Amino acid sequence: MAIAGSRVGVIGGSLAGCATAIGLRRAGCRVAVYERSGEDLGDRGTGIALPTVLTDELKEKGYLPQEYPSCPLGRRRWLFADGTPGGRTLWDQPGFGADTHNWGVLWKGLRSSIKDDVQYHKGRAYVSHEESESGVTATFSDGSTEEFDVLIGADGYQSKVRRELPWGTEAEYAGYILWRGAYDESRVPDNARAPIDRNDREKVWQTPVFDKGHSVFYMIPGNDGQTEKGHRRLNWAVYTHVPPEFEFKERLTVAPGDVSPELYACLAEVIDQHIPPEVATLMRFSPREEVFIQPVYDELAVKLNHGRVVLIGDAAAVTRPHTASGATKALQDVLALETLARTATDWNTLCQSFNDERLANANSLVKMGRRFGAAQVEQTPNWGDMSPKEMEQWMNALLSGEKLYFYASADDE
Numbered sequence: 001m002a003i004a005g006s007r008v009g010v011i012g013g014s015l016a017g018c019a020t021a022i023g024l025r026r027a028g029c030r031v032a033v034y035e036r037s038g039e040d041l042g043d044r045g046t047g048i049a050l051p052t053v054l055t056d057e058l059k060e061k062g063y064l065p066q067e068y069p070s071c072p073l074g075r076r077r078w079l080f081a082d083g084t085p086g087g088r089t090l091w092d093q094p095g096f097g098a099d100t101h102n103w104g105v106l107w108k109g110l111r112s113s114i115k116d117d118v119q120y121h122k123g124r125a126y127v128s129h130e131e132s133e134s135g136v137t138a139t140f141s142d143g144s145t146e147e148f149d150v151l152i153g154a155d156g157y158q159s160k161v162r163r164e165l166p167w168g169t170e171a172e173y174a175g176y177i178l179w180r181g182a183y184d185e186s187r188v189p190d191n192a193r194a195p196i197d198r199n200d201r202e203k204v205w206q207t208p209v210f211d212k213g214h215s216v217f218y219m220i221p222g223n224d225g226q227t228e229k230g231h232r233r234l235n236w237a238v239y240t241h242v243p244p245e246f247e248f249k250e251r252l253t254v255a256p257g258d259v260s261p262e263l264y265a266c267l268a269e270v271i272d273q274h275i276p277p278e279v280a281t282l283m284r285f286s287p288r289e290e291v292f293i294q295p296v297y298d299e300l301a302v303k304l305n306h307g308r309v310v311l312i313g314d315a316a317a318v319t320r321p322h323t324a325s326g327a328t329k330a331l332q333d334v335l336a337l338e339t340l341a342r343t344a345t346d347w348n349t350l351c352q353s354f355n356d357e358r359l360a361n362a363n364s365l366v367k368m369g370r371r372f373g374a375a376q377v378e379q380t381p382n383w384g385d386m387s388p389k390e391m392e393q394w395m396n397a398l399l400s401g402e403k404l405y406f407y408a409s410a411d412d413e
Contacts, residue, residue: 003345006150006347011126015110015330018113020033022113023334033114043223046180046235047182049073049098049099049101049406052098055099073100074095075095075204077204078209079276079279086195086278087208091388093392096405104223126139127139131307134149153315155315156315157297157315161311166306169302173248173295174373175378176242178294180236180293181237181286184234187234205217210270212378217283221233242266246263246266254292256289259288298320298370298373318366319362319368320369320372322373332358
């Protein structure tokens with residue numbers, strides 16, 4: 001069957017789903033998006049990173065508005081708490097051509113680029129599907145069914161579409177968590193701005209490290225898209241283990257407001273003992289009610305398609321956040337899918353070609369995330385003893401000859 005004019009159902013209306021709708025509509029398909037949440041997704045003001053070249057390509061091809069805002073990332077400064085206010089610099093890792101983004105602003109940018117003839121259904125949850133020679137029939141929680149020529153699973157790391165496929169795998173818990181917080185820059189008083197102003201002045205962002213964990217903080221656009229000093233948001237994260245009684249068996253994020261005082265005390269102890277005081281002060285401006293927890297999971301992809309069911313982004317393979325590649329992988333998947341859709345003559349060939357082109361990349365990122373997780377959380381080096389040269393050698397060993405935009409060497413600058 002020809003690609004243009006065919007009907008495509010996209011399960012998931014987040015970043016991957018919105019981008020898929022844009023790309024396949026550009027290829028001439030009739031697209032409908034089904035998002036299980038009935039709420040607007042644009043109020044999620046936390047931070048992610050993307051390669052600058054990817055952001056530029058998304059603007060050039062009409063996935064994002066030309067005026068879409070982001071904040072540039074400079075060199076990565078690895079810090080060790082040594083009793084001084086700002087900590088000791090272990091290594092200034094070269095810059096790597098990346099920008100930071102406000103997740104909600106990015107979603108709104110993609111959502112605004114979806115044309116009016118694309119149906120976007122909120123509050124309509126996918127339940128299951130059946131495949132046939134002619135296409136896919138999807139069933140939804142309201143009992144309704146829809147028939148498509150192709151079904152795209154873009155429903156994230158807990159993908160229901162993936163679980164309905166013959167291999168039916170689920171992401172596995174890595175044994176540690178990511179604490180996250182973000183707030184408006186205006187919350188920071190003048191006497192606590194030293195790390196922010198230093199980062200702006202020296203064009204760096206910070207990664208404080210400690211035994212069995214590390215943290216990051218950087219600036220992102222404000223919820224209104226502003227990137228000027230004083231109008232941005234501060235985004236921070238801490239990777240750490242938690243006591244056994246708090247182990248995360250369920251594949252669920254602990255949302256803001258749901259973190260118990262007992263669990264939050266684990267974070268407070270890490271901040272007090274292991275984060276340089278200036279950075280620790282910034283993290284404490286996030287009250288417990290605003291902090292959330294992202295348990296770290298990963299999963300290798302078996303395949304990216306089964307017949308005319310295609311998996312995009314985290315629905316296919318889940319990489320740990322150390323790679324900063326969840327959104328990047330999804331958006332690159334979509335760009336590849338659009339390119340194939342413009343040249344393929346039928347869906348069966350396109351789906352197989354997509355799997356052949358993107359599967360190795362997806363699993364390479366998962367394996368890289370595991371290496372970074374082991375080195376930065378599970379089996380950390382003696383950070384305080386490391387010289388800049390040793391830090392660079394450590395990083396090169398982790399990359400093992402591969403390239404990843406979020407981790408550069410001196411040769412990349």
